[in-house]
Amino acid sequence: MLSKMAQSVKYSLNQKILRAKSACQDFRLYDVGSYALNRLTPRTGYTLHKNIAYGLKARQCLDIFFSAKPRSQRPLIVFVHGGAWLHGDKKDYRFVGEAFAKEGYDVAIINYHLAPEYIFPSYIDDLSLALNYLTQHQLKLKIQAEQIILMGHSAGAFNIMSALYHPQPYSLKSREKIRAVVGLCGPYHFDYKDDPLCADAFDQSVSYQHVMPYYFVEPNKIKHYLFTASNDQVVAKNNAIDFDHILKKKGNHSQMISIPRTGHISILGSVSSLFSRYFQTKKQILHVLNEALDT
Template identity: 25%
Template structure:
């Protein structure tokens, strides 16, 4: 009986690999289920190997098989995305996206790579203070490339609902890109509710100014910046990429970011997962009705024009914090203006799909990000 009840619990958990999480803690569990599916696959196999004389044995076996299939679904679906990914990228960005020299990822996704890993030795960052205010100092974690020549620089803007997080968030991709020849600067910025949207955006500008001023020491090619943001940080990265002029910004990478703050206010998240009204009001300092122009000014989609930089969007369809429709709408706007862009859609994935660099979402996004960087920086 106990075996059957545990297997039934596994089946309920496996539903998070297919359906959106209905509650905050279940969203966290969904990140684990879809980012580390092999753990749950292994548990299912162990239960199937356990034989008992219970009358629930057959029912338990059948339930475990169904759970196993659901836990495997992110893997199968990742392969379906991977099959067409090189061709799709080539169609948008050209042949330079296909064959990269000495590339560790031979294919967009590999089941074995979930165990062996796609990364390597972690790069230890240097920490610099790029801006000091009377009440706070802002830092950059700089993942340096040992090189005799200046290299493109990826500026990483962390997520955290504009009120949390820091420059040490999800360092795996930073190390990976540094090993692949990019200088990577992961930045702090002032956080809500004490500070508002314009101040956070100002900090992104200050960080770029600092990197340009120290380009000789840090070996940065100041004509080759790419902004990369996650969630709330993606909103800042997109807004900076579309509004900063003459900063050498060649592209922007948007990981599941809110591209339209007006749309986001009127199509909020499930309040059991995230009170998005509260989050946006803390960041912008008012409700939409009180400050309509502020919401519009903070919406990257409303700043897109025909001269906007190439854009890479990465989003899971089961995202319960930032609707997948943000990226769909942004893509439609970019397409209508002839701006090069690509939306990597992960049908099974939720918010934080790249949490595990070796997981299905992590492998596919890393493969895509590197090829995008290779093209837009002419590296």
């Protein structure tokens, strides 16, 4: 008969497996949903330039949505998709590019290398390379990299925070131009050891205390906005609570924003032009971006 401790461990493991299965099912459903969203996303109000290489490898490419809305200073949103570092492609996020391009933002959506073939910090290396490329080639690309917003969902939110807060800080030519970081349901402080969903994305011999951005926060003037979904069953809210706490402890700006009636996947889908009127997500993001850019 199992001891109480063994029963507790078994129960905890079973719960993790159930959450992982649920998350994988959600990602599959999201593939179907994003396909439908993108098919119905308007093709007006922006120009799309696909598959711009920011590096030499196949996954090192990005799409740029150029806003058709006149604006003297066009801020640049760099969006990083989620998918537990195992899954996802920029082509699935046309609805994100359109949603913000119609508001006067240029939007770059990047691909990056995925696990299990590539593990941390490969995907952070890719993001840093993409940011430097966008900054160095802004004239050729016809973008303005003077006001940059980093935005990421789930694993992508981890990536954008890790590009700023990393055990070996990156040489980001755009660091002083980053006005805000917007993390949607990001895992900023968790133990990935044997995690059934994302263990393959990290070196299991390295402790999470040597990886998580929570442990490497440094003071700066960037505005941090940590969005959570009220019904998130994948990423625990403590990730945002802990990260908000350490950011403020270091003297940084940080604000937590909970979006009602959304889950881990639907919080991102709710920014789509098809659904944004029914949810607070896009409205709240635009509000904080205006706040950050007016500072």
